[in-house]
Amino acid sequence: MSSWLDAARDGEPDPDENTPRSTSSDRVQVAYLRTLDDAQLVSQLISGIHDALTVLFERHSATVFRVARRMLRDDGEAEETVQQVFFDVYRAVKQFDEEKGTFRTWLLQFAYHRSMNRKEQLQSQRVNDWIELDEALPAELFAGAKRPLQLDPLETGRLIRQLLSTIKPRQRRAIELTFFEGLTAEEIANRTGESPAAVR
Numbered sequence: 001m002s003s004w005l006d007a008a009r010d011g012e013p014d015p016d017e018n019t020p021r022s023t024s025s026d027r028v029q030v031a032y033l034r035t036l037d038d039a040q041l042v043s044q045l046i047s048g049i050h051d052a053l054t055v056l057f058e059r060h061s062a063t064v065f066r067v068a069r070r071m072l073r074d075d076g077e078a079e080e081t082v083q084q085v086f087f088d089v090y091r092a093v094k095q096f097d098e099e100k101g102t103f104r105t106w107l108l109q110f111a112y113h114r115s116m117n118r119k120e121q122l123q124s125q126r127v128n129d130w131i132e133l134d135e136a137l138p139a140e141l142f143a144g145a146k147r148p149l150q151l152d153p154l155e156t157g158r159l160i161r162q163l164l165s166t167i168k169p170r171q172r173r174a175i176e177l178t179f180f181e182g183l184t185a186e187e188i189a190n191r192t193g194e195s196p197a198a199v200r
Contacts, residue, residue, distance in 0.1 A: 030055065038103035045093050057086055060104065064111040071115040072122070081118055085110045 033041060033055045044052035064085050068078035088110050096106055174188055188194070 026051070034058075039098045042093060042096050042098075042103055045090070053086065053090055056089070056103075056107075060107055061086070063104075064107065067108065067111040068115045068118075071112075071119055077118060077122070078115075081111075081115055085114050088114065 029049075030051050033044060033049070033052055036044065036052075036055075038056065038059070041052040041056050045056070061082055064082045065078050068081040068085075069075065072078050072081065085107070089107060092110075096103060100106075173192065174194075
């Protein structure tokens with residue numbers, strides 16, 4: 001956590017390079033901070049005790065991760081979101097008002113909004129990737145027999161997965177059964193419960 005906390009400090013003077021990063025007094029301070037409640041830790045953080053954020057992270061990062069993971073469905077994205085949430089909290093900590101709610105509630109608002117923003121960014125990226133693919137493929141695929149599209153098996157598999165991910169599950173299933181299992185429309189209809197006309 002120290003790397004993004006250092007970045008969050010944004011211009012604060014670095015300690016002397018000969019000063020130990022961790023001392024017994026630091027450990028005593030952290031131990032003391034762990035006895036405080038969230039509101040008291042926020043007060044400590046506002047007063048410049050950066051280890052208070054470390055304790056808040058220890059206390060609440062798992063909850064923030066669960067929120068982010070539930071929304072983003074990706075551990076790596078959730079971990080990055082957790083760090084960004086606590087970065088946001090560090091920068092906005094003076095805005096916390098205990099009279100309006102608990103720190104945990106305030107923190108979870110950050111977690112929700114940051115996760116939602118990231119989810120929208122990822123969805124937008126997937127749409128943009130598909131638009132770029134859609135624009136690029138016709139020129140390559142339909143340029144004529146003199147210039148066929150050359151893809152290795154891995155690229156072909158990735159392209160097929162991208163294409164299949166853009167259609168409805170029922171349509172995707174019919175395509176998979178037709179091209180990967182070699183079933184006829186009647187056989188697919190028997191397996192899926194659809195009519196042959198619907199499969200076609």
